[in-house]
Amino acid sequence: MTIGVIATLTIAEGKNAEFVKIFTELSAQVNEKEPGCNFYQVHQSRKDPQVYVVLEQYANQEALDAHGKTDYFRSLGKQMGGCMAGAPDVELLDGV
């Protein structure tokens, strides 16, 4: 069963360009290297320009677990830490 993810990230003022640069690199790696990832795209909120929302879907729990353990996710995640205004909000959904 597929798993959907809505990851909401709040970025500190002035850090948008840096965040987008890092996240674009992460997206490229995910979309290239993770066959179990059906969708992985970042979007900017229309309500608040400091909020970005990543829409994701994985083929199953195994693919989601593997995603979090990749070296690029860990290293780029660390780099992104300096851009964040707070902890991300991650909602998991069950594919129908």
Place this chain on the structure above:
Amino acid sequence: MTIGVIATLTIAEGKNAEFVKIFTELSAQVNEKEPGCNFYQVHQSRKDPQVYVVLEQYANQEALDAHGKTDYFRSLGKQMGGCMAGAPDVELLDGV
């Protein structure tokens, strides 16, 4: 520029199976007939089993507009009306 959509639908008690049946038909039509639709998948919330979340992405505004004008979207949307416990919440996001 791509456009992301999070559509949150609250389904009336006892109408889940009927809703899923109708929505599965709609998803099949969208994924088959709309080249401008990059992603269109429905998920069930883990917080509330009566809540379903459709994660969507369109190539551009034109593709999103076309989606809403298709005959299948209109007719299946009408059928779904009887399953809903309230108006859907639709959030639009700008692809980065």
